[in-house]
Amino acid sequence: MKISFPIMGNSYLAFKQLVKDIGHEPIVAPLPTARTMSLGTMYAPEFACIPFKIMLGTYLEAIEKGAEVIVASGGHGPCRAGYYGVLHQKIIQDLGYDTKIIVFDSIAKTYKEFISKLKWLLKTGQTSWWQFLKAFRPAWAKLKALDEIEILSYHVRPYEINTGETTRVYRKCLQLMDEPITPSDIKEAGEVCVQMLRNIPQDKSRKPLKIGIIGEIYVLIEPFANLDIQATLGEMGVYTERAMHLFHWIKENTKLSRHEKKVIKLAQPYLRQMIGGHGINSIGETVMFAERGFDGVIQLAPFSCIPEIVAKGILPQVSHDQEISVMTIFLDEMMGKAGMQTRLEAFVDLLLQRREHRLAEAL
Amino acid sequence: MTQLKIGFPRTLFYFLYYPFWYTFFTELGCEVVTSLPTTKYSLDLGVEETVNDACLPIKLYHGHVAELKEQVDVLFMPRMVKVRKMETEVFCPKFLGLPDMVRNSIADLPRIIDEKVDLSKGLFPKWDLCRKVAEQLEKRGFIVWQAYRQAQKCQDKFKQYLVQGIEVQEAIDAVIEGRICHESKQFTTDIDLAILGYPYLIYDSFVNVGLFEKLGHMGIKPWTVEMVPPHRLEAQAKYLPKSLFWYFSNRTIRATFYYLHEKKVDGIVHVTAFGCGPDAMVDKLMELEAKHSGPIPFLTLSLDEQTGEAGIFTRIEAFVDMLRLRRKNDENIFSHHG
Numbered sequence: 001m002k003i004s005f006p007i008m009g010n011s012y013l014a015f016k017q018l019v020k021d022i023g024h025e026p027i028v029a030p031l032p033t034a035r036t037m038s039l040g041t042m043y044a045p046e047f048a049c050i051p052f053k054i055m056l057g058t059y060l061e062a063i064e065k066g067a068e069v070i071v072a073s074g075g076h077g078p079c080r081a082g083y084y085g086v087l088h089q090k091i092i093q094d095l096g097y098d099t100k101i102i103v104f105d106s107i108a109k110t111y112k113e114f115i116s117k118l119k120w121l122l123k124t125g126q127t128s129w130w131q132f133l134k135a136f137r138p139a140w141a142k143l144k145a146l147d148e149i150e151i152l153s154y155h156v157r158p159y160e161i162n163t164g165e166t167t168r169v170y171r172k173c174l175q176l177m178d179e180p181i182t183p184s185d186i187k188e189a190g191e192v193c194v195q196m197l198r199n200i201p202q203d204k205s206r207k208p209l210k211i212g213i214i215g216e217i218y219v220l221i222e223p224f225a226n227l228d229i230q231a232t233l234g235e236m237g238v239y240t241e242r243a244m245h246l247f248h249w250i251k252e253n254t255k256l257s258r259h260e261k262k263v264i265k266l267a268q269p270y271l272r273q274m275i276g277g278h279g280i281n282s283i284g285e286t287v288m289f290a291e292r293g294f295d296g297v298i299q300l301a302p303f304s305c306i307p308e309i310v311a312k313g314i315l316p317q318v319s320h321d322q323e324i325s326v327m328t329i330f331l332d333e334m335m336g337k338a339g340m341q342t343r344l345e346a347f348v349d350l351l352l353q354r355r356e357h358r359l360a361e362a363l
Numbered sequence: 364m365t366q367l368k369i370g371f372p373r374t375l376f377y378f379l380y381y382p383f384w385y386t387f388f389t390e391l392g393c394e395v396v397t398s399l400p401t402t403k404y405s406l407d408l409g410v411e412e413t414v415n416d417a418c419l420p421i422k423l424y425h426g427h428v429a430e431l432k433e434q435v436d437v438l439f440m441p442r443m444v445k446v447r448k449m450e451t452e453v454f455c456p457k458f459l460g461l462p463d464m465v466r467n468s469i470a471d472l473p474r475i476i477d478e479k480v481d482l483s484k485g486l487f488p489k490w491d492l493c494r495k496v497a498e499q500l501e502k503r504g505f506i507v508w509q510a511y512r513q514a515q516k517c518q519d520k521f522k523q524y525l526v527q528g529i530e531v532q533e534a535i536d537a538v539i540e541g542r543i544c545h546e547s548k549q550f551t552t553d554i555d556l557a558i559l560g561y562p563y564l565i566y567d568s569f570v571n572v573g574l575f576e577k578l579g580h581m582g583i584k585p586w587t588v589e590m591v592p593p594h595r596l597e598a599q600a601k602y603l604p605k606s607l608f609w610y611f612s613n614r615t616i617r618a619t620f621y622y623l624h625e626k627k628v629d630g631i632v633h634v635t636a637f638g639c640g641p642d643a644m645v646d647k648l649m650e651l652e653a654k655h656s657g658p659i660p661f662l663t664l665s666l667d668e669q670t671g672e673a674g675i676f677t678r679i680e681a682f683v684d685m686l687r688l689r690r691k692n693d694e695n696i697f698s699h700h701g
């Protein structure tokens with residue numbers, strides 16, 4: 001069967017492999033573009049969040065390429081993401097397509113359904129459970145390697161001597177990572193990529209500003225949604241770290257990691273309730289970045305994102321108490337790269353001034 | 364001894380739960396103070412205090428709190444999480460974080476009671492909640508039990524009135540004054556229109572610019588979520604493969620199914636707040652369902668601080684004209700062929 005899935009950062013490389021390994025034909029939707037966005041916007045409700053719109057656009061483009069089934073992850077609230085699947089399906093049906101969306105909700109809460117969906121996927125792919133388990137390892141390894149490569153690129157970029165080189169090398173890395181199939185080949189390719197990134201000529205004498213990126217997970221991870229904010233900042237000479245990467249997120253989704261527990265604890269003085277999405281993380285991560293001596297924090301939030309609006313209401317107090325500058329960027333279909341660039345430059349200027357001010361005071 | 368003054372903002376949960384808490388606190392010997400009905404002033408206050416990306420109802424809540432804060436000793440601002448035994452049904456995330464939002468954005472607040480309302484666990488969750496709230500007021504023992512029983516009685520009565528279609532503010536006033544409800548003004552009507560949405564939009568006459576009164580004059584009988592018999596409302600759950608995660612949203616969508624399939628109204632109006640997160644999904648579900656049931660005409664009215672009376676009424680009027688025209692055409696067809 002022709003199976004597709006949502007695009008989220010570079011993870012499609014791993015999912016593509018997984019689909020193939022369980023005996024189906026993967027349909028990788030085109031990476032999101034302005035066309036994806038306008039397709040999604042046209043058929044989604046006006047106030048649906050950006051991830052909903054981009055995903056809908058992606059699904060429609062996957063359907064154009066022949067996808068018969070789309071596999072997505074679900075959820076149980078309290079935010080909207082867990083309901084995406086139902087509504088996506090209804091909209092797609094209303095448009096006259098019979099493509100099925102199969103949503104995997106939490107295995108703990110819907111054990112029976114989860115297993116029967118999986119069974120169906122394996123049966124139609126003529127794959128045994130044993131083959132399935134075997135297929136899991138390389139996909140997992142790929143996801144992990146991809147995360148590492150991406151993170152390294154953010155570390156290298158602010159030091160690069162030739163502006164744009166990291167981005168070029170990173171693109172090459174993605175091509176390289178598309179090929180290997182076995183775990184050992186994947187590991188090897190991963191190491192080659194790391195080396196390639198390390199070999200980029202760098203000026204280590206720079207003292208880049210440090211900015212933490214927090215907010216809603218999809219716009220954090222998908223560069224199309226955040227207008228490639230981390231690369232943009234990197235090329236402006238800023239070191240960035242973001243609160244979430246897909247590999248870690250999947251791991252954390254299965255059980256609360258120590259990191260996440262700490263984040264929730266740090267958020268306590270400001271927000272005492274899990275509010276869905278990553279609202280509480282946004283508060284806790286800001287405190288954590290402040291404690292680690294970052295110069296500033298940027299909150300990325302889809303327009304109309306419920307938990308991030310709550311978080312935004314609380315962040316000024318956090319920013320005040322923790323003495324860290326926070327800027328919120330709401331992302332919608334109208335936001336352009338130029339607008340983003342201007343806002344980033346203004347924020348970076350502000351942070352540079354603050355830093356100088358602080359240094360002058362320290363003397 | 365002077366009575367402790369407890370502040371209860373006249374918005375959000377006020378419209379469905381005020382009779383309960385009013386009775387409870389009064390029986391405990393406190394004085395309950397509410398903010399005045401929403402006006403332009405509450406809105407302006409609220410806009411000043413809230414993140415500007417918040418929806419209208421959240422801004423209004425901030426406004427009501429700002430208005431009350433200097434008049435009371437304690438602010439009652441329950442953290443609404445779950446009101447029934449369903450694992451995945453909560454309130455909108457903005458409700459979940461509301462006490463924190465208020466605390467971090469309004470200065471000089473009095474003491475706050477923000478006990479978590481989670482009625483999904485335990486044998487007697489409501490009683491447990493009341494006990495905890497009373498404890499914060501240093502009240503214990505039998506008097507609390509009595510207050511709880513009394514509050515429950517009052518609330519039951521109130522719910523009955525709502526199902527009968529008594530106007531909400533009148534029902535609230537009647538039960539807390541312990542009098543019989545005045546019957547709502549009777550209009551002759553020829554059109555049944557479901558007006559669906561969250562209670563804090565539907566029943567706040569500033570927000571809805573006096574909608575119900577005007578509908579009456581236009582010869583329209585309005586039907587609301589609260590007028591659906593409770594067991595019929597829940598029975599509609601079967602129409603969706605998965606329940607929504609938000610209590611008020613489930614009520615709204617289920618009422619939609621009820622009015623489409625059982626009560627069969629002439630049209631449906633969805634009243635929603637501009638930028639409302641849950642409603643982005645609810646509205647689309649309603650629209651698709653109405654389209655595939657007939658179709659039944661469907662109108663979305665999205666409210667924000669700029670929506671004027673004029674805007675709302677031209678749209679409603681046009682909608683109603685269309686409904687009447689439709690009916691006439693149907694009748695014509697009927698008489699020609701019958």
Ligand code: SF4
Binds near residue numbers: 302
């Ligand atoms: S967290 Fe934000 S983006 Fe995610 S589903 Fe909720 S509202 Fe949408």
Ligand code: SF4
Binds near residue numbers: 421456638639640
């Ligand atoms: S349900 Fe909608 S209107 Fe109500 S608080 Fe949430 S976002 Fe605002």
